[in-house]
Amino acid sequence: MRVLALLCLAASSQEAASSPPTAYRSARVHTVSGAVLENATLLVEKGRIAGVGPDVGIPAGAEVVDLAGRTVIPGLIDAASSILVPPGERAGGAADFDILDALDRYRRDPEEALEEGVTTVYVGPSSAGGVGGLGAVVRLDPERTVLASRCALKVTLGGGGGGETSSADQRYEAYRQLRQAFQAAKQYVEALEKHAKDLAEHEQKKKQLEAEKKPVPDAPAKPKTDPRNEVLARALDPKRPLPVRIEAHFGDSILHALRLAEEFKLRAVLECATEGARVAAEVARAGMPVVAGPVFRYGPGTVEYLEHSIATPAALARAGVPLAIGSFGDERAGHTGTGATRFLAESAALAASRGLTREQALSAITLQAARLLGIDRTHGSIEKGKVADFVVLTGEPFEAGTRVERTVLGGKTAFLRKGGEGGR
Amino acid sequence: MSVLVLLLAAASQAPGDLTVIRGGRLVTLAGPDIEKGTLILEGGKIRKLGGPDLAAPTGAEVIELPASSRVLPGFVDAHSHLGSSYEVEESTESITTEVKAVEAFTSRHREVREALGSGVTTVALAPGSGNLIGGWIGVVKLNGARYDRALYRDSVALKGSLTEDALRRDREPTSRAGATRMLRDFLDGWKRSSHPFFVAASTASEIHAALEAAGEGVRVVLVGGREGGSLAEEIRLRTRGVAFGPLTVNDRRSILETPGRLARAGIPVAFVTDAPRTSEELLRVSAAFAVKHGMEPSAALRALTTVPAGFLGLDTRVGSLEEGKDADVVVWSGDPLALPSSVDLVVVGGRVTWRKERK
Numbered sequence: 001m002r003v004l005a006l007l008c009l010a011a012s013s014q015e016a017a018s019s020p021p022t023a024y025r026s027a028r029v030h031t032v033s034g035a036v037l038e039n040a041t042l043l044v045e046k047g048r049i050a051g052v053g054p055d056v057g058i059p060a061g062a063e064v065v066d067l068a069g070r071t072v073i074p075g076l077i078d079a080a081s082s083i084l085v086p087p088g089e090r091a092g093g094a095a096d097f098d099i100l101d102a103l104d105r106y107r108r109d110p111e112e113a114l115e116e117g118v119t120t121v122y123v124g125p126s127s128a129g130g131v132g133g134l135g136a137v138v139r140l141d142p143e144r145t146v147l148a149s150r151c152a153l154k155v156t157l158g159g160g161g162g163g164e165t166s167s168a169d170q171r172y173e174a175y176r177q178l179r180q181a182f183q184a185a186k187q188y189v190e191a192l193e194k195h196a197k198d199l200a201e202h203e204q205k206k207k208q209l210e211a212e213k214k215p216v217p218d219a220p221a222k223p224k225t226d227p228r229n230e231v232l233a234r235a236l237d238p239k240r241p242l243p244v245r246i247e248a249h250f251g252d253s254i255l256h257a258l259r260l261a262e263e264f265k266l267r268a269v270l271e272c273a274t275e276g277a278r279v280a281a282e283v284a285r286a287g288m289p290v291v292a293g294p295v296f297r298y299g300p301g302t303v304e305y306l307e308h309s310i311a312t313p314a315a316l317a318r319a320g321v322p323l324a325i326g327s328f329g330d331e332r333a334g335h336t337g338t339g340a341t342r343f344l345a346e347s348a349a350l351a352a353s354r355g356l357t358r359e360q361a362l363s364a365i366t367l368q369a370a371r372l373l374g375i376d377r378t379h380g381s382i383e384k385g386k387v388a389d390f391v392v393l394t395g396e397p398f399e400a401g402t403r404v405e406r407t408v409l410g411g412k413t414a415f416l417r418k419g420g421e422g423g424r
Numbered sequence: 425m426s427v428l429v430l431l432l433a434a435a436s437q438a439p440g441d442l443t444v445i446r447g448g449r450l451v452t453l454a455g456p457d458i459e460k461g462t463l464i465l466e467g468g469k470i471r472k473l474g475g476p477d478l479a480a481p482t483g484a485e486v487i488e489l490p491a492s493s494r495v496l497p498g499f500v501d502a503h504s505h506l507g508s509s510y511e512v513e514e515s516t517e518s519i520t521t522e523v524k525a526v527e528a529f530t531s532r533h534r535e536v537r538e539a540l541g542s543g544v545t546t547v548a549l550a551p552g553s554g555n556l557i558g559g560w561i562g563v564v565k566l567n568g569a570r571y572d573r574a575l576y577r578d579s580v581a582l583k584g585s586l587t588e589d590a591l592r593r594d595r596e597p598t599s600r601a602g603a604t605r606m607l608r609d610f611l612d613g614w615k616r617s618s619h620p621f622f623v624a625a626s627t628a629s630e631i632h633a634a635l636e637a638a639g640e641g642v643r644v645v646l647v648g649g650r651e652g653g654s655l656a657e658e659i660r661l662r663t664r665g666v667a668f669g670p671l672t673v674n675d676r677r678s679i680l681e682t683p684g685r686l687a688r689a690g691i692p693v694a695f696v697t698d699a700p701r702t703s704e705e706l707l708r709v710s711a712a713f714a715v716k717h718g719m720e721p722s723a724a725l726r727a728l729t730t731v732p733a734g735f736l737g738l739d740t741r742v743g744s745l746e747e748g749k750d751a752d753v754v755v756w757s758g759d760p761l762a763l764p765s766s767v768d769l770v771v772v773g774g775r776v777t778w779r780k781e782r783k
Contacts, residue, residue, distance in 0.1 A: 112677070296673050296709075300700050310705065327673070334701075336674045343673040343713075349763035350709065358764055400715055400761035 021045040022411060023058040027067035030397065032074055032367045033381035042072060044388040047410040052382050070405065073362065073397055074381050075119025075389035076344050077369035079291045080271060080326025083109040083338045084123050084138060087331075092125030092154065095231035097133025099123050100149055109338045110140040114415045116342045117391035117404045120147065122326070122373050127156040127247045129174070131181055134231065135245065137373050139389070141409045147375055152243040152269070153235050157260075158253035158304075166303045168252055175256035182264045185232030191223045192233075241267040243374070245291070249274035249304035258286045269372055272328070273316065275307050280319035289322035289372050292364075295347040298334025305333050313364065314355035323360065324369040325351060349398040362397055442466050443774060444480040448493030448755060453729045454744040460491055465751040468774040473745055487769070489755060496725075496760060497744050498545025498752035498772065501707055502667045502732035503561075503622065503647050503696035506547050507533035513552040514559070518596055519610060523559025525549040526578050531564075531571045539566055539704035540778045543760060543767045545752040546576070546733070546742050547704065550647075553585035553624040556597060556606055561622060563736060565752070566704075567772040580736045582617070584610075585624035586634050587648070600633060607637040615641040620735060626650045626669060635662050645735045647696070650675075653682040656689040665692030667735060668727070670702040671713040683710075683727065684719030693723070694732035712761050721761055728760075 024042040029052060031037060041056040042049065058064060082090070089102040103123070113121070124135025132154035137147040155178055158171035198220040209216050234242035244266045246257040254273055261268035270276070270290040276283060283290065292313040297305055317323045325348050327340035340347075348361040356364070370380025378387045392406040407415040443465040450461030450473060462478040464471045472478065480486050489495070505512050508528040514520045526549050530536070539547070545566050551558030560579035567574055586603055597603035611621070625634040626648035635658055638644045646652065649666035652659050659666065668683050687693045695710040697703060702710070711724040719727075733743025741750050751774040758765040770778040 296706070298670075298672055298674075298702055329673075334672075334674075339675065340673040346673075346709070346712070346716075346763055352764035353766040361764065398762060398764050400712060400721055400759050403716065 019411070021050065021059055021062040022065060023056075023062045024065045024067050024072065024392070025058065027070050027072045027392070028396075029072045029382055030074075030362060031382040032363055033383050042382065042390070044408075044411040047388055047412075049382060049384055049386050049388050051384055067392060071393045071396055071402075072382065073117070073391050073393060074366040075379070075391055075407070075409070076117045076365045077324075077373065077375075077380060078113075078118055078121040078327050078341050078344045078365070079324040079369040079372055080293060080328050081113075081118075081121035081123055081341045082327070082329025082335070083107070083113055083121060083341045084144065087338065090124075090126040091128045092133030093128040093131075094133060095131045095153060095228040097125055098136075098150055099125055099134060100136050100146065103136075103138070103144070105144040107338075109341070110144070111415075112339075113341045113344075114140050114407050115404060115417075116345065117393075117407055118341055118344055119389045119391070119407060119409055120375070120379060121341060122152075124152060124245060125154045126330075127154075129156050130177060131155050131228075131232075137375055139409065141414065147379075148373065150242075151374065152245045153231060154245045154247065154271075156247040157256050158248060158250050171250055171253050171256070175253070175260065179260060179263070182232060182236070182260070185229045185236060186264070188223070188226060188229040189233045189236055195220060195222055235266060236264060238265065241265070243267045243269055245269045245271050247271040251275040251278040254279050255282060258282060258288060261286065261288060271326070272304075274305060274312065276312050276321075277309065277315035280315050280321060283316065284319040284321045287322075289324070289368075290316055291324045291326045291369075291372060292316060292351075293326040293347060294328040294330055294333045294335065294340065295325065295350050296333070296335075296340070296343065301334060302332040308333070310350055311354035313351040317356050317360050317364075322368060322371070323364050324372045325361070325364040326369075345397065352398065358398060441774070442481060442484040443751075443771070444484045444486045445495060445753060445755065445771070446476070446478075446480070446486065446488060447491060448489035448495045449491070450745055451494050451496045451725065452745040453497055453725060454746045461495065463495060463745065463753065465753070465771065465774045468751055470745060470747055470749050470751050470753075472747060487755075489768075492758060493768065494756045494759060494765075495745070496543075496754050496756060497729050497742065497749075498566075498754050498770070499543050499707055499728040500546040500548075500694075500732040500736070500738070500743055501544050501697050501699070501704060502548045502645075502694050502735050503550045504547050504699040504704070505552065506539060506549065506697075506699045506704060507531060507536040508549060509533070512550070512558070513554045515554050515592075516595070518555050518590070518592075518606070519557040520551075520555055520559050521557055521582065523551055524562055524578055525551045525559060525583070526562030526564065526575060529564060529571060529574075531569065531574050535700060535703065536566070539699075540568055541767050541770060541780070542566075542704040542707065543754045543756065543770070544704040544707055545754065545770065545772050546738070548580065548732070548736055550622065551583045552589070553587050553647075554589045554592075556584060556586075556590050556603055557610060558583045558585060561736075563738065565772055566770075566777070567775070568777045577738070579619075580738070581620040581622050581645070582614075583622045583624070583647075586630045586637070587624045587626060590624075600629070604633045604637045607634075608639070611638055611642050619643075620645055620664060620737060622647050622667065622735075624648050628652075628654055631655050631659070635659070638662070649686070650679050650682060653678065653685045656686055656691065659686065660689055660691045663691075665694065665731060665735060667694045667696045667732065668710070670695070670697055670706065671710040672702065675713075677717070680713055680717040683714040684717060684723075687719055687723040687727070692731045692734065693727045694735055695727050696732070708760050709763065712763055715761055724761060
């Protein structure tokens, strides 16, 4: 996380070090971390939020943007996006697959997402079955700044891999195989630790033997380095575990995920949790956060999505599960191309029709998403000191006809709607 | 809210013939909205509607609503395969005028159960788009009843198709040109029918071919119409309107903007689900996406109510809150075009058929 914060600092200070402070005044501000502020001034300095509230003073020489009648929300964060990577190149299939190797910075889909207020996305391998690979958090600035690389390991339980998920046996088999992979990684770590210990003993003995002028035996052989087990080992690291994103759709697969996380002390996040309503209490008890979605399903869907319901995020939230909502762009749910991220706000809004409060819905695509991705120290809310990534709306979020008027990244206007007011 | 809950409970325990719904905003779709309106339902019909001063008749069940509620006519989906498991085509022949899509419908289907609380109360069941002439579109009400009591009309319009799906290797037509000719020949013999003709056509060339084949004298409703933006003038002059295919998160911006463009050109536009392509739950989502991309909210609401009712020839019965129309009424927690709004109560034919669970 420290590395991450530094990266952000570097990025934002480069961006706006020389420009004067900007004061966005008379706005209604959904801070998400705290109260909704009326008639507030949002002061941006050097790419960061220098202050927010009704009493924030506007320094001399500051550029002033009047936002009367407008609403400001944090930049939206899609905790499971399909943009930036060409469709068909997300398959992964091994622990050391790094999604950044498939990243295409020159795709145009981020521009449309920005116009809908999405400023940051998590991109990861799709569900190839079993161990998928490593995901990353990317900001949709022109440089496509990577906020966190190799920051989560994707695994899938009973989903993907040729649709062999329809029976409980097949899903149990998927769990068993994944468990074996983590067990093997555990043995790999133990072998490495044993080698380190043996080596230390050997060194000590060596000194002694050399002093006694006796023959020295060979040093213990180092176990062969395995890049895949190296990644899995990071997930097992008790001090700074690499988060594991476990995609699971079926009730039994979700329970398998909980067992896996408990057995290997994983810092796990559930993806999709299509049947999450059935096991919401168990997920809540385990304290496992969920990136729920996709909210929109088209067509009959594959077997994973048979029990799909737009009520699932609400059921999880009611049970007390920490909840983010992702757009996913999953073709098994009838998504084609990479358009789903543009409708992240609508995904949360529709979930709100089934009992998620509007506050929970907004947080699920801002602050909760940032927490889940480990970027909440710098992103996800309108707070002093955070990076100035925010969105100006023409009205209240989720209302009919409310549109994004302006998207600001690191204090710079990255998108301004044609005819958009809020002038200079 | 507690008043609402109590009275809802009362209404469901003893479904009387005379029901009054009052307190919310009546979005009639047949004139201006009525704040704190009163709606009197009797004998399965809307008997009277008015403002807060309209007195409830004695003996009526009264459902009191908070002022933030919106009371709308049940939505009408003019093209769906709901509860039909894709069994809506007889594909050995390309012209199957004897097929009725309602015969594939089962009210026990999971999709039907899920659709009950969606705010949609009238659903047109259409044959698929795999035949040049697929057969008859019929209409069911989502009243929670078995098929025979859900059926409203078994044949309101004939369905044809000029999409790729209608072209097959193993029988005629195999090409767009062949399909257009066959459709023209068929419609020449059919022109005297008073029924509307729904024709699936989505791309610009399919739409063009459909307009060519129909010529004069056929009351054509385009189904799909997704690339209709560039043909707006022809569509306005030569069709009754567009039953616009569902908008999804996959659609590019030009498609998302098309319903608004068509409506601004004066073309009647209705949204359809093409269920199970999308679900009845998502019918209003197409409207919300269109509003976001420039469609007038009032046009978007008409596209869920009066316009599809008109396409089906049912506009004297459903689609608006007016005296004498079917008592198909949906109470929303707020503006249905705002996605967080939800359905609180559904009344079909004067009976409460669905209400929100309290959690």
